[in-house]
Amino acid sequence: MFFSSLCVTSDLLLKVRSEMKSSPVRVVDTFLIGRFILLAVMSLVFLGCLFLFLIYHLMEPVYAKPLHSS
Incomplete structure (x- = not known):
């Protein structure tokens, strides 16, 4: 497998360089x-x-809820 990939790679490199x-x-x-x-x-x-x-989502004001006194 190694030698076949080596042959294909060298063949492709030589063709590209000659072109x-x-x-x-x-x-x-x-x-x-x-x-x-x-x-x-x-x-x-x-x-x-x-x-x-940042303005409209992360810095949206959070209002405090009113306390109910009984």
Whole structure:
């Protein structure tokens, strides 16, 4: 089992390396700025939701019940 996995792994590594040498292709991320804008918007929405959760759920006032005197 070990030797068969070793053979398959080495075969795949050699194929990938030979393909990379024959055709140098540059990968360019064209959506980089859009991804950062999306991350910033999602972070702001998360912080806003966290702030509203703290105000309306965790800091909700608890009123004392009136004492009944007899």
